[in-house]
Amino acid sequence: xxxxxxxxxxxxxxxxxxxxxxxxxxxxxxxxxxxxxxxxxxxxxxxxxxxxxxxxxxxxxxxxxxxxxxxxxxxxxxxxxxxxxxxxxxxxxxxxxxxxxxxxxxxxxxxxxxxxxxxxxxxxxxxxxxxxxxxxxxxxxxxxxxxxxxxxxxxxxxxxxxxxxxxxxxxxxxxxxxxxxxxxxxxxxxxxxxxxxxxxxxxxxxxxxxxxxxxxxxxxxxxxxxxxxxxxxxxxxxxxxxxxxxxxxxxxxxxxxxxxxxxxxxxxxxxxxxxxxxxxxxxxxxxxxxxxxxxxxxxxxxxxxxxxxxx
Numbered sequence: 001x002x003x004x005x006x007x008x009x010x011x012x013x014x015x016x017x018x019x020x021x022x023x024x025x026x027x028x029x030x031x032x033x034x035x036x037x038x039x040x041x042x043x044x045x046x047x048x049x050x051x052x053x054x055x056x057x058x059x060x061x062x063x064x065x066x067x068x069x070x071x072x073x074x075x076x077x078x079x080x081x082x083x084x085x086x087x088x089x090x091x092x093x094x095x096x097x098x099x100x101x102x103x104x105x106x107x108x109x110x111x112x113x114x115x116x117x118x119x120x121x122x123x124x125x126x127x128x129x130x131x132x133x134x135x136x137x138x139x140x141x142x143x144x145x146x147x148x149x150x151x152x153x154x155x156x157x158x159x160x161x162x163x164x165x166x167x168x169x170x171x172x173x174x175x176x177x178x179x180x181x182x183x184x185x186x187x188x189x190x191x192x193x194x195x196x197x198x199x200x201x202x203x204x205x206x207x208x209x210x211x212x213x214x215x216x217x218x219x220x221x222x223x224x225x226x227x228x229x230x231x232x233x234x235x236x237x238x239x240x241x242x243x244x245x246x247x248x249x250x251x252x253x254x255x256x257x258x259x260x261x262x263x264x265x266x267x268x269x270x271x272x273x274x275x276x277x278x279x280x281x282x283x284x285x286x287x288x289x290x291x292x293x294x295x296x297x298x299x300x301x302x303x304x305x306x307x308x309x310x311x
Contacts, residue, residue: 034285041066041278048275066279070094073276094280097264104175104260105243108182112239115183116190117232121224123191124198135195139188146185146248153181154252173255181249186239193238197231230298237291237298245284 004016044063045051053061072078074093088095119138123131141149157171157180171177201224209219225232247262254263261280268277 037278037281038285041275041282043275043278046273046275048273048278066275069274069276070279093259093264094261094276097259097261100175100258101244101260101262104178104182104258105240107179108186108243109236109240111179111183112186112190112243113232113236116187116235116239117194117228119187120191120194120198121220123195124201135191138191141185142188146246149185150181150249150252153177153184153249157181157253172253175254175258177253178250178258178260181253182243182246183239185246185249186242189238189242190232190235193235194228194231197228197234201227230301234295234298237295241288241291244287 004013008016039054040048040050042062042064043051043054044061044065051061071088071092071094074091074096075084075087076091077087078084080087090096122128123135123138128134154172157177171180205223205227206219209223214222244260245262247260247266250258250260250263251266254260259267261284265277265280268274
């Protein structure tokens with residue numbers, strides 16, 4: 001937002017500064033509950049509160065013990081000097097949950113990005129009938145309460161309620177079931193992001209490609225995909241964040257061996273209160289900030305490619 005012009009009235013000047021104060025207060029209101037966990041994660045004591053030593057900035061009151069606990073919790077022999085890496089990789093609860101989160105998130109993102117991009121391209125075509133109705137159905141996972149969606153997926157993936165699964169291994173309680181559920185939850189974000197990118201797409205480029213003899217597949221990969229790639233990547237990142245942070249569907253569909261980080265945090269709060277949760281949350285905040293930074297850079301690049309002024 002540009003600075004005030006010299007001819008601004010008194011009322012305009014008052015609103016100019018009032019608006020910025022309001023924005024700052026809203027920012028503080030939103031960000032403070034997130035940032036407060038960062039110093040708490042360095043608490044030397046097993047508490048979720050600021051101790052007297054922390055308030056007085058006593059170095060003894062701060063520790064990295066909860067970050068170390070991420071790697072040690074669940075190990076068969078955490079004090080061993082040999083074979084500790086294999087022990088940690090196989091048995092540490094938080095490490096196992098992290099592996100599951102990235103595996104599930106990767107495949108769910110791949111499916112959601114593929115399906116969402118194809119759906120967005122189809123919805124962007126002028127001859128597509130009932131676009132409004134189809135769009136409403138496709139983005140319904142964002143609107144329907146997540147617990148309703150998760151319960152429906154559980155029954156659909158169970159052999160007892162789905163005749164198509166009779167005689168086959170149930171998807172409920174498997175990693176594949178969680179991947180499919182997260183793909184369904186992430187697809188609407190890809191559709192919305194790619195659709196907004198296609199708003200400024202010049203369709204004359206695809207017609208020119210067809211006139212020169214290129215087929216639809218070649219036109220997509222050579223003409224459309226390079227121009228909408230920032231939107232596709234942004235949608236994919238949104239889908240990954242959705243999968244990485246989701247816990248309700250995991251509670252319904254995941255087996256004990258397929259716990260993700262949010263599911264492990266849920267178990268930690270219910271079964272064993274430990275500031276290790278705060279250490280993990282701090283790391284997740286850092287990852288989220290990095291992903292949001294990438295999203296903003298991609299948004300600006302997408303606007304430049306479409307001839308818009310980034311802002």
